[in-house]
Amino acid sequence: MTKIEYLENHLDLTFSPMDYMNYVKEQDGACVLVDVRNAPPHLKKEKIQGAIEIPLHELRDRIDELPKDKVIVVYCWDTWCNMGKKASLLLLQEGYDVKELLGGIAAWNIMKLPVEAL
Known part of the structure; x- marks a missing residue:
């Protein structure tokens, strides 16, 4: 894989928060946002507005809750967290x-984008 192919693949598999917001405006209803964070309730105080919660450790058992005709957008805690990548791999497979x-x-919170309390 060349450096260009690597970057093309990375861009194809990711959204920045602003990319996501723009996509949702242009393609209303075309995606499902999924919070895949594993955490006890006292640590997960909020989620991105409109996201459904399917913790990574439950994803395989609950995968049928997700439509195959929409883009599934997953998120976890931060750039250091790899739950989003693990969820992406499972879903792609x-x-x-x-x-x-x-x-x-x-990143969502830094940009002051909409969240909802859990």
Whole structure:
């Protein structure tokens, strides 16, 4: 794989928060946002507005809750967290169209984008 192919693949598999917001405006209803964070309730106080919660450790058992005709956008905690990548890999292996939200909920919060309490 060349450096250009690597970057093309990375861009194809990810959304920045602003890319996501623009995509949702242009393609209303075309994606499902999924919070894949594993954490006890006292640590997960909020989620991105409109996201459904399917923790990574439950994803394989709950995969049928996700539509195959929409882009599945997954997110986790931050850039250091790899749950989004693990979820993406599982979903891609099962035939889903997937993108990872870069920076997770931390980047979302820094940009002051909409969240909802859990």
